[in-house]
Amino acid sequence: MAPSQGADQSLSLHTDPRLDLVAGLTAAAVVLPKAMAYATVAGLPVSVGLYTAFVPMIVYAFLGTSRVLSVSSTTTLAILTATELGLVVPDGDAGRLITATATLTALTGLLLMAASVLRFGFVANFISSPVLTGFKAGIGLVIVLDQVPKLFGLHIAKEGFFRDVLSLVHHLPEASVLTAVIGASALVLLLVMEQIWPHSPAPLAIVGGGIAISWLAGLGAAGVSTVGFIPQALPSLTFPDVDMVVQLLPGAIGIALMSFTETIAAGRAFAAPAEPPIRANRELLADGAANLAGAFFGAMPAGGGTSQTAVVRAVGGRTQKASLVTAAVSAATMLILAPLLGLLPQAVLAAIVIVYSIGLIQPGEFRSILKVRRMEFLWALAAFFGVLLFGTLQGIVVAIALSLVALSRQAANPRIHVIGRKPGGDVLRPVSSEHPDDETFDGLLIVRPEGRLFFANAQQIADRIGGFVAEAKPSILLLDLSGVFDIEYSALQMMMESDQRLAKQGVGLWLAGLNPDVLAYVRASGFADRLGRDRMFATAGAGIRHYQDNAQPLTERTAKT
Missing domain, CATH: 3.30.750.24 (STAS domain)
Structure with missing residues (x-):
């Protein structure tokens, strides 16, 4: 124990604060555009994405056990949130959406904190890896399909994955050529930049370019859908609605499970050998407190993000000071840059979401699973099609059920x-x-x-x-x-x-x-x-x-x- 503590103290003493400053600024360039894009995935104003990259990130910085984990919205949590909000506020009423989001996020936080008290950290390994691979691939396809209409300036009614594919094909002749050109350009540029310069501030460059073109060419007046008005202020207090708890509780359970699963996975993936170990039950508390606090300041459900954490680690981040810098940049963006962000074309945000959601689909993982165990490959496929056929929240139930079946089958058939x-x-x-x-x-x-x-x-x-x-x-x-x-x-x-x-x-x-x-x-x-x-x-x-x-x-x- 003593040597480990000494190594940790040495690491803290010799950390250059400039490294965390650079890491926080670089992470902000990646996190903030994606956070806004994920808010649109959830059917919420882009400002909610900024709020989610503000309060939850600060709270986790003080309570989490990971030195570099960056906590904000993620693709998986965004689509799960969208599904749940769509069930509770089907008419899309703006006021009720904000209240429902606060209630859902607070419930997620309370469930995570309760799990910490009950020492439920072991659930980090509850869903088997093959099942999670299939689930995330399904989520990735759902998100991509959800964003493709925005690339073409289309609006289609959501009726399920396969029906939505047919509806999209049917409505393609109605697409806006100008919107499609902007969306396709943003998509190609982002893909190329990510290929040449992985984990770069490419999203920030794309967002800046989109705003500039929108302003210079008057895209809003030309019929291109833009983000629109963003309040130029820090988030105000938002209170959950007790009457929505019963409706939102089942979905909150699934979101809490996925938030913790992503958080612990990202935290462990980027933990350096000399750093303290990631403590699952403490992570439950930190993740829960981050969500609960965020709920009162307009945030959507949050969790540890792999891509932004990779950025922090890649550019030399060593402590949670990097996350505090990112949160400060988020606050500055709300106070200063909000009017400019309102000019951003929705097609550009859609391109960002698509690029960072494709990463959830890993054909190589499916092939690796098939090489090792055919039965677990079938479980991965079942989880994948479970999401596409039954929906995202139901897909979690399918994933958990498959994991239980897999566990039961293995236990009931010992060698x-x-x-x-x-x-x-x-x-x-x-x-x-x-x-x-x-x-x-x-x-x-x-x-x-x-x-x-x-x-x-x-x-x-x-x-x-x-x-x-x-x-x-x-x-x-x-x-x-x-x-x-x-x-x-x-x-x-x-x-x-x-x-x-x-x-x-x-x-x-x-x-x-x-x-x-x-x-x-x-x-x-x-x-x-x-x-x-x-x-x-x-x-x-x-x-x-x-x-x-x-x-x-x-x-x-x-x-x-």
């Missing part, structure tokens, strides 16, 4: 190996065609189950081991439990019943390799007394030697697979 011995030694390993010369023993069957033995898999394990016994017809079944880290009452009862059933068949049951916890459970059940010392061994090797010394004469044979 069970028939064990042999490597010739000329004491190495025990599963019998396989790769080791055809491994020894087995006439009359002795060694079986090694792995994992946790509990009610969901006890019967299946008993049936599979019963099949091995029926095939080998041993006089002794030696269960090597060295790979079992826990045994539940149901499984222990099944084992005791199997002992009685095997005894009637003339087969003795021996146990070996019990860890202290499993051994304690076996003793507490009285099963250890029934077995006695002659049928319980510290290792499977000790059981083999006992069999050789005391059981029927042994003849070795080559294992056949």
Whole structure:
């Protein structure tokens, strides 16, 4: 512990504040345009994006455990927020939207803080990686489709992903040529700049260029949709509405889960070895407090962003002072630059959203999953199509359900190996065609189950081991439990019943390799007394030697697979 603390203190003492200043300014150039764009994804004024890059960022800077994590809006949270607000305020009333946003953000914050109190930090690993890959890819496609009409100056009614695709194709002849040229130009320039100069202030350059062209060419008067009026002031107090809590709570749960998942993933991804570890439960508190405070100042749900955090780290940021600089730039933007931002074409914002949402779609990850495990690839596809078919919030439910199914399937189907011995030694390993010369023993069957033995898999394990016994017809079944880290009452009862059933068949049951916890459970059940010392061994090797010394004469044979 002492060396780690010393390293952390040394890091703090030798940090050049100019590095954090540069990092904060550079991050602001990336964060603020994206934050405004994400606000439009959520169906909110762009000023809400600025508010989200202000208060939540400050609060996290004082409470978070990551030195460089940048907290504001993200693509995933924006589309989830849009879905939830669309359900609660279907008519798009501006006043009710702001109130609903405050309520949703406050609920998200309270849920995260409650999870911290309950020590629910372990949920950071709750959704499996393949399922999350599929979910994010689906989200990415939904966001891209949501923004494409803005590139062409179109407005289509949202009826679901596949219907929206057909509607977009149907309305393309009505597109504004001027808007399409502006949007396509911004899109191509941003893609090229990101390719040449990753994590650069490219979004700021595109926004500046869009504002300049809009002002010089009078794009608003020419029919090009622009951002419009932005209040030239810091955010005012906004209060949640208790009457909306019941409607918004289910969505807030999903948003809180995704906010924390993204925050902890980004925090861990950019943690340097010499820095303090990311503490999941403290992150829940920091993320929750950031959202709760932001709710009263007009912010939408926030979380740790990977791209902006990458910028902070890439340009030398070392502490959360960089985030405080970014928040200060956000405040200055609200106070000084708001009128200019109102001239920004919506098509330019749409281009920014599309470019940074495409990154959610990772075909390479799908291919990697398929190479390793076909079943998990199918889970990723199911999560992907779950978002497209059922919607984003329902997609979270699909993702969680798939993760639970995956976990249950793995737990209910533990590996069970028939064990042999490597010739000329004491190495025990599963019998396989790769080791055809491994020894087995006439009359002795060694079986090694792995994992946790509990009610969901006890019967299946008993049936599979019963099949091995029926095939080998041993006089002794030696269960090597060295790979079992826990045994539940149901499984222990099944084992005791199997002992009685095997005894009637003339087969003795021996146990070996019990860890202290499993051994304690076996003793507490009285099963250890029934077995006695002659049928319980510290290792499977000790059981083999006992069999050789005391059981029927042994003849070795080559294992056949």
